[in-house]
Structures are given as C-alpha cells and as structure tokens.
Amino acid sequence: MPKAFRNQGIEFRAMKWAVRHPGMVSVPTGLAAAAAEGVMTLGAPTAGALAGGVALGLAGWYRGHPASFDAVALPRLRAFRRRWLTYVGRRWADILTDCELITVNRRTDQVQVPRIVRVTAASPSIDTIMVRLNRGQTPTVFEERAEALAHALRAERVAVMRVRPQVIALVVERCNPFDSDPIPAIDIPHTxxxxxxxxxxxxxxxxxxxxxxxxxxxxxxxxxxxxxxxxxxxxxxxxxxxxxxxxxxxxxxxxxxxxxxxxxxxxxxxxxxxxxxxxxxxxxxxxxxxxxxxxxxxxxxxxxxxxxxxxxxxxxxxxxxxxxxxxxxxxxxxxxxxxxxxxxxxxxxxxxxxxxxxxxxxxxxxxxxxxxxxxxxxxxxxxxxxxxxxxxxxxxxxxxxxxxxxxxxxxxxxxxxxxxxxxxxxxxxxxxxxxxxxxxxxxxxxxxxxxxxxxx
Known part of the structure; x- marks a missing residue:
C-alpha cells in the first residue's frame, strides 16, 4: 500500500468518532429533541418550568442527601468531566507522545495513539482509564513508562493493570487526600x-x-x-x-x-x-x-x-x-x-x-x-x-x-x-x-x- 500524504477527511474522522462515542452523540441529540418537543407540545414557559424543576430537584438531591448523590451521581459526573476535559483528544495524544507510548505504522507513517475505551472516577483522588493498546504494544511497555506517565498527568502515581488481551487499565492516583499529620483520636463518648x-x-x-x-x-x-x-x-x-x-x-x-x-x-x-x-x-x-x-x-x-x-x-x-x-x-x-x-x-x-x-x-x-x-x-x-x-x-x-x-x-x-x-x-x-x-x-x-x- 502506498504511503498516504494527506490525512483522512474530517467528515470520515467525525463519523468514526461518533461510532466510538455513541453516548456523546445520542444524549445531546436526545436532550435537544426532547426540549424541542416539549416546547412545541407544552409551550416554552411550561417546558422551561419543567427543566427548572429537574435542575432544582438535582440541586435538592445534591444538598439534601449527600450520601446517595455521592454514591450514584457524583462518580458519573466526575468521570464525564475527567474524560472530556483531562483525558481528551489532542491532550491525551500529546501525553502519550511525550512518554513514547505511541506507534507509527511503517507502511503509511500514520501515528497511532492507544485509544481510551472508558474512564471511571469512583473517588475524588483516583481515576481508572481503560486503554486499548496498539497492535504490537504490550502492558509491559506502559509499566516501564508508568513514572513518566504519572509526571505527565501531574499525578502521584500510575499503576498498570492487565484487563484482557489488548486492553489495560491505568489507575491514576491524582493526589493523597490526607495530610501527612496523623488524624487525632476522637473524644471518648460520654454515655x-x-x-x-x-x-x-x-x-x-x-x-x-x-x-x-x-x-x-x-x-x-x-x-x-x-x-x-x-x-x-x-x-x-x-x-x-x-x-x-x-x-x-x-x-x-x-x-x-x-x-x-x-x-x-x-x-x-x-x-x-x-x-x-x-x-x-x-x-x-x-x-x-x-x-x-x-x-x-x-x-x-x-x-x-x-x-x-x-x-x-x-x-x-x-x-x-x-x-x-x-x-x-x-x-x-x-x-x-x-x-x-x-x-x-x-x-x-x-x-x-x-x-x-x-x-x-x-x-x-x-x-x-x-x-x-x-x-x-x-x-x-x-x-x-x-x-x-x-x-x-x-x-x-x-x-x-x-x-x-x-x-x-x-x-x-x-x-x-x-x-x-x-x-x-x-x-x-x-x-x-x-x-x-x-x-x-x-x-x-x-x-x-x-x-x-x-x-x-
């Protein structure tokens, strides 16, 4: 196959991205369609009131029952924010390039970046990034570069876990949530x-x-x-x-x-x-x-x-x-x-x-x-x-x-x-x-x- 001297067209890249991230397409599209339908059916004031009620309900949940909100909603919101602000597109590619974790197709000279499959953030201090390796890469390559990855991500440390063939998990400890000083003992209850x-x-x-x-x-x-x-x-x-x-x-x-x-x-x-x-x-x-x-x-x-x-x-x-x-x-x-x-x-x-x-x-x-x-x-x-x-x-x-x-x-x-x-x-x-x-x-x-x- 001859080497390519032009990048793939943006419309085809957009289509590939949409197939890989259906939620980022279907959810906004669905919300927009629901909003339009609501305005057409109920009228703008009623639809706006319903949207405001939903927002108020979420705020009330956040303020009124922190335990359930932190267990159910917060990890998903945190993971979404980290995925699309911290580990997104060009920034992710630049990090892996600097850490020498990309590959180059020897036939086409195309740079191939290991793709993020999913991000979870169960706690404020730890993210888990599921990564699909490029053909020819092994988990050992990432293990050897874990310290460099931690510095590039401005994290305390990065651990590499084998998940299944061609998929690894990068467990990113972003910070230590506790001070170096020990937590003093609580006061003894009286009764x-x-x-x-x-x-x-x-x-x-x-x-x-x-x-x-x-x-x-x-x-x-x-x-x-x-x-x-x-x-x-x-x-x-x-x-x-x-x-x-x-x-x-x-x-x-x-x-x-x-x-x-x-x-x-x-x-x-x-x-x-x-x-x-x-x-x-x-x-x-x-x-x-x-x-x-x-x-x-x-x-x-x-x-x-x-x-x-x-x-x-x-x-x-x-x-x-x-x-x-x-x-x-x-x-x-x-x-x-x-x-x-x-x-x-x-x-x-x-x-x-x-x-x-x-x-x-x-x-x-x-x-x-x-x-x-x-x-x-x-x-x-x-x-x-x-x-x-x-x-x-x-x-x-x-x-x-x-x-x-x-x-x-x-x-x-x-x-x-x-x-x-x-x-x-x-x-x-x-x-x-x-x-x-x-x-x-x-x-x-x-x-x-x-x-x-x-x-x-």
Whole structure:
C-alpha cells in the first residue's frame, strides 16, 4: 500500500468518532429533541418550568442527601468531566507522545495513539482509564513508562493493570487526600446511648466525612505490612465503644501474638487476654463456649437475635497477628483453631459474637477463614495480589492501590475499604492513638472497678 500524504477527511474522522462515542452523540441529540418537543407540545414557559424543576430537584438531591448523590451521581459526573476535559483528544495524544507510548505504522507513517475505551472516577483522588493498546504494544511497555506517565498527568502515581488481551487499565492516583499529620483520636463518648455499634467511627474518608464501620453482626479483617498502622484498627473500635465497655454492655477478649507487647498498656480493657499460643487457644475455645451458652439462652427465650445489655453483652474477640494462630502454629492446633473460628464466625451474628483479626500476610495458607470476614480493611501491603485477597476480586483494578501506599508515619493508618452497598473502593485513614490516648481510655473505662477476669 502506498504511503498516504494527506490525512483522512474530517467528515470520515467525525463519523468514526461518533461510532466510538455513541453516548456523546445520542444524549445531546436526545436532550435537544426532547426540549424541542416539549416546547412545541407544552409551550416554552411550561417546558422551561419543567427543566427548572429537574435542575432544582438535582440541586435538592445534591444538598439534601449527600450520601446517595455521592454514591450514584457524583462518580458519573466526575468521570464525564475527567474524560472530556483531562483525558481528551489532542491532550491525551500529546501525553502519550511525550512518554513514547505511541506507534507509527511503517507502511503509511500514520501515528497511532492507544485509544481510551472508558474512564471511571469512583473517588475524588483516583481515576481508572481503560486503554486499548496498539497492535504490537504490550502492558509491559506502559509499566516501564508508568513514572513518566504519572509526571505527565501531574499525578502521584500510575499503576498498570492487565484487563484482557489488548486492553489495560491505568489507575491514576491524582493526589493523597490526607495530610501527612496523623488524624487525632476522637473524644471518648460520654454515655452508652451515644454509641452506635452499627456505625463505629474509626477515622476519616477521602471525602472528608467520618469513616464508620458496623461491628455488631459482622467480623472485621484488617491486613497490612509492618508499619502500616494496623494497631489503629485494634484500638479505635475500643475507643468508639468505651462507654459500653465501662458499663459491661460490651466485653472484649484479646489474643496478642506479639507476646503481649502491643496490648500491655491497655490490658485492663479486656475481659480475657492471652499472649502465647496455648493460652490463646483456651481464650478462643472459651469464647466459642460462651457463644453456645448464649445460643441456648436465646433459644429458651424464643429470641432470634440478641439485644446488647449487661445480661447479654456484645462479645468481641480480637486477634493480633492472626497468622500466628491460623497459619504458623503446630498443624494440629492450627486445625483446631480454624475449626473454632469457623464455628464462631458462621454462628456468631445472631447471639452477638464478633471476631476481629489482623494480619500481615492475608493469603489463604495463612488465614484459612479469610472469606468468613464480612468487613475488610486493606492498609499498605507488599504485593498487588494482597489487595484483591483482602477486599475482593477486581478491587485493585477499581482503584484500591493499597500496595502503592508508602510505609511510614506520614501514611500510617491509610488504606482502602469497599463502600457499603457497592463494589467501589474508598480510601480511608484511621485515627491515631498515642500511648497517652490509650491510658486515658483505660482510665475512662476502668476507673476503680476491678477487672472482670485475670489474664488467661
């Protein structure tokens, strides 16, 4: 084929663009047709009033119910704006040209730019750009140029994900929504009436709103490398539940497989506490036995679900460094522990028994009961695969770049969760509690009352 010395006609390029982006043609055309029909049928004043009512309704939705608007409408509006203002046409082509990510057809000398298939923006700080590669390109080429892409896009970082043959996803982290300073611990609630076990406040979201987590009726799984801030996931729920701990409405058992170093400062908070493997098995088995007793009591009362009270407290089992109990201990004892935990986690919802487990390595070999946890938090982890292991398949592709979170005090407690009633990851940062904060918590909860049980 001879080389072309002229560009394709603009009318043919426009037709190709319209075929590739039918929504950008059909939606404005449909709106214009609907407006014209409305004016012809109802008259200009009535049609204008209807349009104004729709606009007013959207404004009312935006102002009156931010949660649903931010979950449903805002990601679509944000994605539309980013697609057609940030990653549009010539600007996109110039960026890929500067980053040496274009190809040139050797027969026609035509410059070929990898085409954007779709843009999503589930959060204010992260975009996901689906890109169709040119023939002859591989994802590795983009991986090697990821740092250059990040600078060209003025982003913190760019991650490259393989989606399917000839299609990749560029996950663009535009900014870190949190300051380098840690978020200070919240004030301790004064009374049990102020505590909502279905919405414990643990930190802030990337939207600047409170990050809440339902613990009652759920099991919490937190994963993160050393230095990621997992301790915040241990102490923050206790602070949020402090009045109920004080009043005996919540009782917490603690298994600390760091030989007690993490929890010694807060030891008086716990109903039972163990710091070695043998004692830990006893605590877990005792927790299971209490659950069985509670089930029998509720069955006698004809109740299908418990109500937190002093007589039937909400029971929580926290396991720090859970992998030492479920993956690295003696094989027979590990099997026993997994059986006990599986029993608790499959039956504990109705009688009011919850498990919180914290690990560094979230693989199935380490935590065989991983899939039984209903609430997940992924802090900074060491590999890409760990993200999907914790949050669910495809979460990294959707923007949960937990493996890209640097370790250190500036990012401690930062991670990702999956938003309720959606498959959208959301970045969060947990409150930081200093040793003095934990001492204040102990003083508030215990006062002068004796501990319920000695250390197991």
């Amino acid at each position: 049990s009436a102020e505590v909502d076990l279905s919405a414990l406040e643990l930190g802030d979201t990337e939207y600047g709103t409170p990050w809440t987590l339902p613990l009652v009726g759920n099991h919490l799984f937190g994963a993160g490398a050393t230095g990621s801030g997992k301790s915040a996931l241990l102490w923050d729920p206790l602070r949020a539940m402090a009045p109920m701990l004080r009043d005996g409405i919540v009782q917490v058992d603690m298994v600390d497989m760091k030989e007690g170093m993490e929890t010694e400062i807060g030891a008086p908070l716990f109903h039972r506490r163990a710091i070695d493997f043998a004692e830990s098995v006893e605590v877990i088995e005792g927790f299971r036995d209490e659950m069985k007793e509670r089930q029998a009591l509720l069955r006698e009362q004809g109740a299908r679900r418990f109500t937190p009270s002093v007589e039937t407290p909400f029971r929580v089992l926290q396991i720090d460094e859970m992998g030492m109990m479920t993956g690295f201990g003696p094989s027979k004892e590990v099997r026993d522990v997994l059986r006990l935990l599986a029993e608790i986690m499959t039956q504990g919802r109705a009688p009011g028994f919850a498990v919180c487990g914290y690990v560094q390595e979230p693989t199935k070999d380490t935590v065989g009961v991983r899939d039984l946890f209903t609430q997940r938090v992924c802090l900074s982890v060491t590999t890409q695969g760990h993200v999907d292991m914790v949050l669910g398949e495809g979460m990294r592709l959707r923007g949960a770049l937990a493996d890209e979170i640097p370790l250190g005090d500036d990012y401690a407690g930062t991670g990702f969760v999956v938003r309720a009633r959606s498959r959208t990851p959301q970045r969060v940062r947990a409150f930081y509690q200093s040793d003095d904060d934990i001492r204040d918590l102990v003083a508030f909860v215990t006062g002068d009352r004796p501990r319920l049980h000695a250390v197991a």
